[in-house]
Amino acid sequence: MKFIKITFMAFIAIVSIASCKKKKTETPAPQLPPTANVAIQFENQVDGQAIELGKMQYTNAAGNKYQIDLLKYYITNVVLVKDDNTELALKNYDLINAADLSTCVVNALAVPNANYTKIKFNVGIPQDRNHNGAQNGDLDPAMGMIWDWNTGYVFFKHEGKYTNSANAVKSLIFHYATDRALTPIEVPLTTALNVNGVDKKLFIKFNLNNLYTTPTNLDFNIDNNHQSSSSADFPWIDNMKLSFADVFQFDKTE
Amino acid sequence: MMNKLIIGAMVCFFVISFQFGCKKKEATPAIEQGLTPYTLQIPAGLPDMQIPSDNPMTVEGIALGKQLFFDPILSGDNTMACASCHRQSFSFTDSNLQFSIGIDHLPGTRNAMPLVNLGYQKQFFWDGGAANLESQVIGPIQNPVEMHETLVNALAELNAHPTYPALFKNVFGGDKIETAMVMKAIAQFERTLISGNSKYDQVKLGKGSFTPQEQRGLNWFTDLNKGDCAHCHVIGSTFSDFEYRNTGLDSIPVDKGRGRISLNTTDDGKFKTPSLRNIALTGPYMHDGRFKTLEECIQHYNVGYKYADNLDPNLVNAKKGRLNPADVQDIIAFLNTLTDTEFINNPKFKK
Numbered sequence: 001m002k003f004i005k006i007t008f009m010a011f012i013a014i015v016s017i018a019s020c021k022k023k024k025t026e027t028p029a030p031q032l033p034p035t036a037n038v039a040i041q042f043e044n045q046v047d048g049q050a051i052e053l054g055k056m057q058y059t060n061a062a063g064n065k066y067q068i069d070l071l072k073y074y075i076t077n078v079v080l081v082k083d084d085n086t087e088l089a090l091k092n093y094d095l096i097n098a099a100d101l102s103t104c105v106v107n108a109l110a111v112p113n114a115n116y117t118k119i120k121f122n123v124g125i126p127q128d129r130n131h132n133g134a135q136n137g138d139l140d141p142a143m144g145m146i147w148d149w150n151t152g153y154v155f156f157k158h159e160g161k162y163t164n165s166a167n168a169v170k171s172l173i174f175h176y177a178t179d180r181a182l183t184p185i186e187v188p189l190t191t192a193l194n195v196n197g198v199d200k201k202l203f204i205k206f207n208l209n210n211l212y213t214t215p216t217n218l219d220f221n222i223d224n225n226h227q228s229s230s231s232a233d234f235p236w237i238d239n240m241k242l243s244f245a246d247v248f249q250f251d252k253t254e
Numbered sequence: 255m256m257n258k259l260i261i262g263a264m265v266c267f268f269v270i271s272f273q274f275g276c277k278k279k280e281a282t283p284a285i286e287q288g289l290t291p292y293t294l295q296i297p298a299g300l301p302d303m304q305i306p307s308d309n310p311m312t313v314e315g316i317a318l319g320k321q322l323f324f325d326p327i328l329s330g331d332n333t334m335a336c337a338s339c340h341r342q343s344f345s346f347t348d349s350n351l352q353f354s355i356g357i358d359h360l361p362g363t364r365n366a367m368p369l370v371n372l373g374y375q376k377q378f379f380w381d382g383g384a385a386n387l388e389s390q391v392i393g394p395i396q397n398p399v400e401m402h403e404t405l406v407n408a409l410a411e412l413n414a415h416p417t418y419p420a421l422f423k424n425v426f427g428g429d430k431i432e433t434a435m436v437m438k439a440i441a442q443f444e445r446t447l448i449s450g451n452s453k454y455d456q457v458k459l460g461k462g463s464f465t466p467q468e469q470r471g472l473n474w475f476t477d478l479n480k481g482d483c484a485h486c487h488v489i490g491s492t493f494s495d496f497e498y499r500n501t502g503l504d505s506i507p508v509d510k511g512r513g514r515i516s517l518n519t520t521d522d523g524k525f526k527t528p529s530l531r532n533i534a535l536t537g538p539y540m541h542d543g544r545f546k547t548l549e550e551c552i553q554h555y556n557v558g559y560k561y562a563d564n565l566d567p568n569l570v571n572a573k574k575g576r577l578n579p580a581d582v583q584d585i586i587a588f589l590n591t592l593t594d595t596e597f598i599n600n601p602k603f604k605k
Contacts, residue, residue, distance in 0.1 A: 133389035151385035
């Protein structure tokens with residue numbers, strides 16, 4: 001009888017210990033929390049010049065004058081890589097609109113304390129999410145980034161104007177899309193991002209002028225309209241994909 | 255005493271195992287609380303319909319989708335609804351227009367499609383450009399030659415409406431109407447548009463019989479050396495395998511069709527094989543509505559088709575002129591047995 005009682009009590013004790021309710025251990029007050037939030041800030045610019053819409057004030061590598069009327073792109077599946085090569089994946093789908101600073105940040109919440117030495121992400125929407133319009137947040141079709149005649153998101157848009165060789169102002173339209181265009185990016189953090197319980201900022205530069213450089217510097221007199229809607233644009237897509245590697249650069253952490 | 259103890263221990267154990275489950279389950283309820291799940295009534299002879307797991311059907315969701323389908327609020331000047339071009343009496347096509355006219359009085363370039371048994375299809379539009387039924391919904395709303403409205407505007411109007419916000423909240427939760435909710439509600443309604451009670455279906459169930467002419471028509475329809483229609487318009491339930499094919503309407507296609515979607519030039523001039531249910535009601539025919547009558551359609555397959563580079567092999571190998579005028583009439587008689595008058599009069603599909 002007693003034996004049974006004891007067995008049961010022991011059993012109960014073991015099970016309660018194994019139970020997943022966290023034990024409240026007293027932590028000394030000054031110790032910092034084990035995680036912090038990191039705001040990953042995309043600093044959009046053209047060779048150091050800020051983005052201002054509607055101004056014919058930029059010059060590309062080929063020497064063409066141009067302006068930006070719209071500049072938007074998707075940053076998805078951000079991964080922060082620790083110095084021991086383990087990874088923290090965010091599963092995010094963020095639309096960056098260069099004209100609206102509040103959109104130019106990807107928030108990584110509760111990042112475990114560690115030294116992070118690399119950031120990886122995609123420009124574009126991975127295939128499993130690319131062909132469905134009934135999605136929310138930045139993938140909501142009302143964001144104006146999805147094709148409704150051929151279900152799929154436009155990964156990057158630059159619309160604007162350029163001054164042609166005859167000094168006339170002509171339209172410029174670059175829509176980078178289709179599964180082929182999904183562009184994985186890796187940016188080494190030359191100064192490691194040290195997460196230590198205090199919220200941090202990570203600044204990544206986006207330089208639009210580095211995008212129009214492959215295989216040679218794009219002359220807008222010739223290349224001024226690519227919308228990824230025919231196979232004739234495949235070489236352009238492949239070149240953009242290469243260029244994107246140079247578009248993103250580590251700036252600083254704060 | 256012993257018994258009590260054991261029971262007590264069991265209760266303890268139960269409580270503890272329950273605690274074990276304290277990791278919160280992520281599973282969001284499949285449907286909002288208080289809604290009535292809806293099970294499609296599939297007529298005998300039609301296969302089961304796969305309902306996407308992220309858009310389970312509810313009585314309330316279908317009712318909301320139906321209201322939206324008939325509501326011109328989704329168009330730029332609030333004059334045109336989905337139902338303006340998809341009319342029940344024509345099996346949800348646009349009367350006998352070759353090209354529908356949008357709110358700006360401009361014609362499109364394709365013939366309006368019937369909305370019948372849509373849940374069996376994977377891709378939508380003549381070229382299959384819409385990757386699912388939900389995604390199709392935003393096409394006509396934004397198309398400048400159709401409803402010509404921005405989604406931002408349409409959502410603002412819905413959110414400011416006296417009754418829609420409560421209806422949406424009831425069906426989908428959330429405090430704001432979002433595009434995905436509009437898409438899902440309309441798709442739910444569209445999946446209920448099931449036709450399976452034509453004369454053909456009744457004959458198959460032993461509740462009627464074909465006339466000799468209709469029976470001959472069915473024979474030619476399946477006969478490889480005659481109509482050979484069933485190769486693509488699979489006989490049975492859906493009357494299509496929904497594959498993309500070039501049927502030789504033009505030797506050089508004016509409309510790239512599937513090629514515009516796959517970006518593969520070998521798909522140029524290919525279009526989705528349409529179902530033939532209610533085909534007598536949906537003229538004019540083909541993606542561009544070029545044929546006014548079924549006779550013209552059949553004569554196209556008999557003698558009219560052009561040898562485009564990627565003409566479907568079945569037509570490459572077919573002999574031109576294999577159908578005589580009587581055979582053509584027989585096939586028409588058979589196609590007429592696919593008309594489902596219950597479907598076009600079903601009060602559930604009316605405004």
